[in-house]
Amino acid sequence: MWSLCHPQPLQSLSSNPRSGNTANGELLASEVPKMRMLDSPHGSNSNNSNRPSGSMDSSVRQVLGGSEEMGRFSVTKRCDQRGSKRTVAAKHVNKKLLRREQVLQEIRLLQNLDHPNLVKLLDTFETASSYVLVLEMADQGRFLDYIVSWGNLTEEKVALYLRDILEALHYLHSWRIAHLDLKPENIVVEHASSQPVIKLTDFGDAVQLNPPSSYIHPLLGSPEFSAPELILGQPVSLTSDLWSLGVVTYVVLSGASPFLDESLEETCLNICRLDFSFPEDYFQGVSPAARDFICLLLRGEPERRPPAASCLEEPWLQPRGLSSSDSTLNPTQPPERDHNLNSPNQG
Missing domain, CATH: 1.10.510.10 (Transferase(Phosphotransferase) domain 1)
Structure with a gap:
Protein backbone atom coordinates (compact mmCIF):
# COMPACT_ATOMS: atom_id res chain seq x y z
CA MET A 1 0.00 0.00 0.00
CA TRP A 2 1.24 3.48 -0.83
CA SER A 3 2.16 5.51 2.25
CA LEU A 4 1.71 9.24 2.73
CA CYS A 5 5.08 10.91 3.04
CA HIS A 6 6.20 14.46 3.72
CA PRO A 7 7.80 16.32 0.80
CA GLN A 8 11.54 16.91 0.96
CA PRO A 9 12.94 20.42 1.48
CA LEU A 10 13.39 22.55 -1.62
CA GLN A 11 16.89 22.40 -3.00
CA SER A 12 18.68 25.74 -3.12
CA LEU A 13 16.85 28.18 -5.35
CA SER A 14 19.03 29.93 -7.91
CA SER A 15 19.22 33.65 -8.40
CA ASN A 16 16.13 35.70 -7.83
CA PRO A 17 14.42 36.14 -11.23
CA ARG A 18 13.36 39.64 -10.30
CA SER A 19 16.41 41.00 -8.50
CA GLY A 20 19.23 39.01 -10.08
CA ASN A 21 20.87 38.47 -6.68
CA THR A 22 23.08 35.38 -6.54
CA ALA A 23 25.37 33.75 -4.03
CA ASN A 24 27.12 30.80 -5.73
CA GLY A 25 23.79 29.82 -7.25
CA GLU A 26 21.99 29.80 -3.92
CA LEU A 27 19.72 32.12 -2.01
CA LEU A 28 21.46 34.65 0.15
CA ALA A 29 21.09 33.84 3.85
CA SER A 30 19.25 37.11 4.34
CA GLU A 31 16.64 35.96 1.81
CA VAL A 32 15.37 33.14 4.00
CA PRO A 33 11.80 34.21 4.83
CA LYS A 34 10.45 34.71 8.32
CA MET A 35 6.93 34.68 9.65
CA ARG A 36 5.40 36.93 12.29
CA MET A 37 3.39 35.49 15.14
CA LEU A 38 -0.20 36.65 14.81
CA ASP A 39 -0.49 37.64 18.46
CA SER A 40 2.47 40.03 18.12
CA PRO A 41 1.54 43.62 17.22
CA HIS A 42 4.78 44.14 15.30
CA GLY A 43 6.15 40.66 14.69
CA SER A 44 9.61 39.23 14.37
CA ASN A 45 9.87 40.32 10.73
CA SER A 46 8.20 43.71 10.78
CA ASN A 47 11.34 45.18 9.18
CA ASN A 48 11.91 42.31 6.76
CA SER A 49 12.85 43.95 3.46
CA ASN A 50 12.49 40.63 1.65
CA ARG A 51 8.72 40.43 1.89
CA PRO A 52 7.23 40.35 -1.62
CA SER A 53 6.06 43.64 -3.04
CA GLY A 54 2.38 44.19 -2.44
CA SER A 55 2.42 42.64 1.05
CA MET A 56 -0.39 43.60 3.35
CA ASP A 57 0.32 46.17 5.99
CA SER A 58 0.94 44.58 9.41
CA SER A 59 -2.23 46.17 10.75
CA VAL A 60 -4.35 44.17 8.32
CA ARG A 61 -2.54 40.84 8.33
CA GLN A 62 -5.32 39.04 10.16
CA VAL A 63 -7.98 37.83 7.75
CA LEU A 64 -11.64 37.09 8.25
CA GLY A 65 -13.08 33.58 7.92
CA GLY A 66 -14.88 32.38 4.81
CA SER A 67 -15.47 29.20 2.79
CA GLU A 68 -12.87 26.44 3.10
CA GLU A 69 -11.05 23.99 0.83
CA MET A 70 -9.18 21.03 2.27
CA GLY A 71 -5.66 20.04 1.15
CA ARG A 72 -3.35 17.25 2.27
CA PHE A 73 -1.73 19.32 5.02
CA SER A 74 -3.72 22.54 4.96
CA VAL A 75 -7.05 24.32 4.86
CA THR A 76 -7.45 27.25 2.45
CA LYS A 77 -10.04 29.86 3.40
CA ARG A 78 -11.58 32.46 1.13
CA CYS A 79 -11.26 35.64 3.16
CA ASP A 80 -11.76 39.38 3.14
CA GLN A 81 -8.64 41.44 3.66
CA ARG A 82 -9.13 43.57 6.73
CA GLY A 83 -9.24 47.24 5.88
CA SER A 84 -10.07 46.77 2.20
CA LYS A 85 -12.58 45.13 -0.11
CA ARG A 86 -9.98 42.74 -1.54
CA THR A 87 -10.64 39.02 -1.34
CA VAL A 88 -7.64 36.82 -0.58
CA ALA A 89 -6.95 33.15 0.03
CA ALA A 90 -5.46 32.24 3.41
CA LYS A 91 -3.73 28.86 3.36
CA HIS A 92 -3.51 27.49 6.92
CA VAL A 93 -0.84 24.78 7.15
CA ASN A 94 -1.17 22.54 10.21
CA LYS A 95 2.04 22.68 12.26
CA LYS A 96 1.51 19.08 13.34
CA LEU A 97 1.63 17.85 9.74
CA LEU A 98 4.51 19.82 8.21
CA ARG A 99 7.80 21.05 9.61
CA ARG A 100 8.57 24.75 9.53
CA GLU A 101 11.38 24.21 7.01
CA GLN A 102 8.96 22.57 4.60
CA VAL A 103 6.61 25.54 4.73
CA LEU A 104 9.49 27.98 4.31
CA GLN A 105 10.50 26.22 1.09
CA GLU A 106 7.15 27.12 -0.48
CA ILE A 107 7.35 30.69 0.83
CA ARG A 108 10.89 31.17 -0.46
CA LEU A 109 9.93 29.89 -3.88
CA LEU A 110 6.84 32.11 -4.15
CA GLN A 111 8.79 35.17 -3.05
CA ASN A 112 11.36 34.62 -5.81
CA LEU A 113 9.00 33.91 -8.69
CA ASP A 114 6.90 36.44 -10.57
CA HIS A 115 4.73 35.47 -13.53
CA PRO A 116 1.14 36.33 -14.55
CA ASN A 117 0.21 32.64 -14.66
CA LEU A 118 1.40 31.91 -11.11
CA VAL A 119 -0.63 32.79 -8.00
CA LYS A 120 1.22 35.43 -5.98
CA LEU A 121 2.12 35.34 -2.32
CA LEU A 122 0.92 38.48 -0.51
CA ASP A 123 1.94 37.88 3.10
CA THR A 124 2.78 35.28 5.73
CA PHE A 125 2.21 34.90 9.45
CA GLU A 126 1.79 32.11 11.96
CA THR A 127 -0.57 31.27 14.79
CA ALA A 128 -0.08 28.80 17.63
CA SER A 129 -1.35 25.95 15.44
CA SER A 130 -0.79 27.04 11.83
CA TYR A 131 1.54 28.64 9.34
CA VAL A 132 -0.55 30.98 7.18
CA LEU A 133 0.21 31.96 3.60
CA VAL A 134 -1.95 34.82 2.32
CA LEU A 135 -2.30 34.38 -1.43
CA GLU A 136 -3.80 36.16 -4.38
CA MET A 137 -7.41 35.01 -4.84
CA ALA A 138 -8.48 33.81 -8.29
CA ASP A 139 -12.02 35.12 -8.60
CA GLN A 140 -13.34 32.24 -10.72
CA GLY A 141 -12.04 29.46 -8.48
CA ARG A 142 -10.86 26.07 -9.65
CA LEU A 322 -8.10 24.90 -34.73
CA SER A 323 -10.58 25.73 -37.48
CA SER A 324 -11.23 22.05 -38.18
CA SER A 325 -12.62 21.38 -34.71
CA ASP A 326 -14.56 24.26 -33.22
CA SER A 327 -17.69 22.37 -32.20
CA THR A 328 -18.74 22.20 -28.56
CA LEU A 329 -17.12 19.32 -26.69
CA ASN A 330 -18.94 16.86 -24.47
CA PRO A 331 -19.63 18.71 -21.21
CA THR A 332 -17.49 17.82 -18.24
CA GLN A 333 -19.66 16.66 -15.35
CA PRO A 334 -19.22 18.71 -12.18
CA PRO A 335 -17.29 16.65 -9.62
CA GLU A 336 -19.08 15.60 -6.43
CA ARG A 337 -15.71 15.70 -4.73
CA ASP A 338 -12.20 16.67 -5.82
CA HIS A 339 -11.72 15.43 -9.43
CA ASN A 340 -14.33 12.68 -8.95
CA LEU A 341 -14.33 12.04 -12.69
CA ASN A 342 -15.53 9.26 -14.92
CA SER A 343 -13.01 6.58 -15.86
CA PRO A 344 -12.90 4.73 -19.16
CA ASN A 345 -11.16 1.90 -17.27
CA GLN A 346 -14.16 1.15 -15.07
CA GLY A 347 -16.93 -1.07 -16.34
Missing part, protein backbone atom coordinates in the same frame (compact mmCIF):
# COMPACT_ATOMS: atom_id res chain seq x y z
CA PHE A 143 -10.29 25.33 -13.30
CA LEU A 144 -12.70 22.40 -13.70
CA ASP A 145 -15.46 24.21 -11.86
CA TYR A 146 -14.96 27.18 -14.17
CA ILE A 147 -15.25 25.26 -17.44
CA VAL A 148 -18.28 23.36 -16.14
CA SER A 149 -20.09 26.52 -15.07
CA TRP A 150 -19.40 28.41 -18.31
CA GLY A 151 -20.10 25.53 -20.70
CA ASN A 152 -19.73 25.78 -24.51
CA LEU A 153 -16.24 24.31 -24.29
CA THR A 154 -14.38 24.06 -27.60
CA GLU A 155 -10.92 22.83 -28.54
CA GLU A 156 -9.87 26.39 -29.26
CA LYS A 157 -10.77 27.43 -25.71
CA VAL A 158 -8.99 24.39 -24.28
CA ALA A 159 -5.88 25.26 -26.29
CA LEU A 160 -5.94 28.84 -24.97
CA TYR A 161 -6.23 27.58 -21.40
CA LEU A 162 -3.40 25.08 -21.93
CA ARG A 163 -1.16 27.79 -23.33
CA ASP A 164 -1.47 29.69 -20.04
CA ILE A 165 -0.49 26.57 -18.11
CA LEU A 166 2.43 25.93 -20.46
CA GLU A 167 3.61 29.54 -20.11
CA ALA A 168 3.70 29.01 -16.34
CA LEU A 169 5.57 25.72 -16.71
CA HIS A 170 8.01 27.23 -19.20
CA TYR A 171 8.80 29.99 -16.69
CA LEU A 172 9.22 27.54 -13.81
CA HIS A 173 11.32 25.16 -15.88
CA SER A 174 13.57 28.01 -17.05
CA TRP A 175 14.60 28.15 -13.38
CA ARG A 176 14.74 24.33 -13.33
CA ILE A 177 11.83 24.23 -10.90
CA ALA A 178 9.44 21.29 -11.21
CA HIS A 179 5.94 21.81 -9.78
CA LEU A 180 5.34 18.05 -9.23
CA ASP A 181 1.69 18.46 -8.22
CA LEU A 182 0.02 19.63 -11.39
CA LYS A 183 -3.65 18.64 -11.27
CA PRO A 184 -7.01 20.39 -11.74
CA GLU A 185 -7.29 21.35 -8.06
CA ASN A 186 -4.04 23.32 -8.37
CA ILE A 187 -5.15 25.24 -11.46
CA VAL A 188 -7.32 28.32 -10.87
CA VAL A 189 -8.93 31.00 -13.02
CA GLU A 190 -8.82 34.80 -12.81
CA HIS A 191 -11.32 36.68 -14.99
CA ALA A 192 -10.59 40.30 -14.16
CA SER A 193 -10.17 41.23 -17.84
CA SER A 194 -11.97 40.27 -21.05
CA GLN A 195 -10.12 36.96 -21.25
CA PRO A 196 -9.74 34.43 -18.40
CA VAL A 197 -6.22 33.94 -17.07
CA ILE A 198 -5.26 30.46 -15.92
CA LYS A 199 -2.86 30.27 -12.96
CA LEU A 200 -0.94 27.56 -11.12
CA THR A 201 -1.06 27.41 -7.35
CA ASP A 202 0.15 25.20 -4.46
CA PHE A 203 3.94 24.91 -4.63
CA GLY A 204 4.37 22.74 -1.55
CA ASP A 205 5.87 19.89 -3.58
CA ALA A 206 8.00 22.03 -5.91
CA VAL A 207 11.72 21.31 -6.16
CA GLN A 208 14.62 22.78 -8.07
CA LEU A 209 16.39 20.15 -10.15
CA ASN A 210 19.94 21.43 -10.56
CA PRO A 211 21.99 19.01 -12.69
CA PRO A 212 23.16 16.45 -11.99
CA SER A 213 19.95 15.64 -10.14
CA SER A 214 18.66 12.28 -8.98
CA TYR A 215 15.87 13.62 -6.79
CA ILE A 216 13.22 11.01 -6.03
CA HIS A 217 9.90 12.59 -5.10
CA PRO A 218 7.65 10.68 -2.67
CA LEU A 219 4.22 9.76 -3.98
CA LEU A 220 1.74 11.98 -2.16
CA GLY A 221 -1.99 11.40 -2.10
CA SER A 222 -3.71 10.17 -5.25
CA PRO A 223 -1.40 9.07 -8.10
CA GLU A 224 -4.01 9.93 -10.76
CA PHE A 225 -2.00 12.77 -12.33
CA SER A 226 1.49 11.50 -11.39
CA ALA A 227 4.09 10.46 -13.95
CA PRO A 228 5.35 6.84 -14.02
CA GLU A 229 8.71 7.83 -12.52
CA LEU A 230 6.95 9.05 -9.36
CA ILE A 231 5.00 5.79 -9.11
CA LEU A 232 8.15 3.70 -9.59
CA GLY A 233 10.30 5.71 -7.17
CA GLN A 234 12.66 6.85 -9.93
CA PRO A 235 14.27 10.31 -10.28
CA VAL A 236 11.87 12.99 -11.44
CA SER A 237 12.52 15.58 -14.13
CA LEU A 238 11.01 18.78 -15.45
CA THR A 239 9.04 16.70 -17.95
CA SER A 240 7.25 15.00 -15.05
CA ASP A 241 5.07 18.12 -15.13
CA LEU A 242 4.42 17.62 -18.86
CA TRP A 243 3.04 14.14 -18.18
CA SER A 244 0.66 15.64 -15.64
CA LEU A 245 -0.38 18.24 -18.19
CA GLY A 246 -1.16 15.43 -20.61
CA VAL A 247 -3.52 13.89 -18.06
CA VAL A 248 -5.13 17.28 -17.39
CA THR A 249 -5.62 17.77 -21.15
CA TYR A 250 -7.31 14.37 -21.44
CA VAL A 251 -9.61 15.21 -18.54
CA VAL A 252 -10.62 18.62 -19.88
CA LEU A 253 -11.33 17.35 -23.39
CA SER A 254 -13.32 14.28 -22.34
CA GLY A 255 -14.58 14.63 -18.77
CA ALA A 256 -12.90 11.29 -18.02
CA SER A 257 -9.66 10.39 -16.26
CA PRO A 258 -7.36 8.20 -18.41
CA PHE A 259 -5.76 6.04 -15.71
CA LEU A 260 -8.23 6.19 -12.82
CA ASP A 261 -9.42 2.74 -11.80
CA GLU A 262 -11.30 1.08 -8.95
CA SER A 263 -8.28 0.85 -6.66
CA LEU A 264 -5.08 2.78 -6.02
CA GLU A 265 -2.99 -0.19 -7.12
CA GLU A 266 -4.87 -0.58 -10.42
CA THR A 267 -4.54 3.14 -11.11
CA CYS A 268 -0.77 2.92 -10.58
CA LEU A 269 -0.54 -0.13 -12.86
CA ASN A 270 -2.47 1.67 -15.60
CA ILE A 271 -0.02 4.59 -15.39
CA CYS A 272 3.09 2.42 -15.49
CA ARG A 273 1.75 0.32 -18.38
CA LEU A 274 0.64 3.44 -20.29
CA ASP A 275 -2.79 1.84 -20.40
CA PHE A 276 -5.03 4.52 -21.83
CA SER A 277 -7.20 4.94 -24.92
CA PHE A 278 -9.64 7.40 -26.49
CA PRO A 279 -13.13 5.87 -26.23
CA GLU A 280 -15.53 7.50 -28.66
CA ASP A 281 -18.13 7.79 -25.89
CA TYR A 282 -15.84 10.39 -24.32
CA PHE A 283 -13.89 11.72 -27.31
CA GLN A 284 -16.62 12.21 -29.86
CA GLY A 285 -15.80 15.40 -31.77
CA VAL A 286 -12.23 15.65 -30.41
CA SER A 287 -9.77 16.11 -33.27
CA PRO A 288 -6.90 13.72 -34.09
CA ALA A 289 -4.49 16.62 -33.48
CA ALA A 290 -5.73 16.97 -29.89
CA ARG A 291 -5.34 13.24 -29.30
CA ASP A 292 -1.83 13.37 -30.79
CA PHE A 293 -0.93 16.18 -28.39
CA ILE A 294 -2.01 14.03 -25.43
CA CYS A 295 0.03 11.08 -26.72
CA LEU A 296 3.03 13.38 -27.13
CA LEU A 297 2.95 14.14 -23.39
CA LEU A 298 1.96 10.71 -22.08
CA ARG A 299 5.23 8.99 -23.00
CA GLY A 300 6.71 6.63 -20.47
CA GLU A 301 10.31 7.79 -20.88
CA PRO A 302 10.76 11.29 -19.41
CA GLU A 303 13.40 12.21 -21.98
CA ARG A 304 10.95 11.55 -24.84
CA ARG A 305 8.44 14.09 -23.59
CA PRO A 306 8.84 17.54 -25.14
CA PRO A 307 9.78 20.51 -22.93
CA ALA A 308 7.21 23.20 -22.26
CA ALA A 309 8.84 25.57 -24.77
CA SER A 310 8.41 23.02 -27.58
CA CYS A 311 4.82 22.33 -26.57
CA LEU A 312 4.01 26.02 -26.99
CA GLU A 313 5.00 25.66 -30.65
CA GLU A 314 2.71 22.70 -31.29
CA PRO A 315 0.30 23.41 -34.19
CA TRP A 316 -2.74 22.24 -32.21
CA LEU A 317 -2.15 24.97 -29.64
CA GLN A 318 -2.07 27.71 -32.25
CA PRO A 319 -5.41 29.48 -32.98
CA ARG A 320 -4.84 29.14 -36.74
CA GLY A 321 -4.73 25.35 -36.42
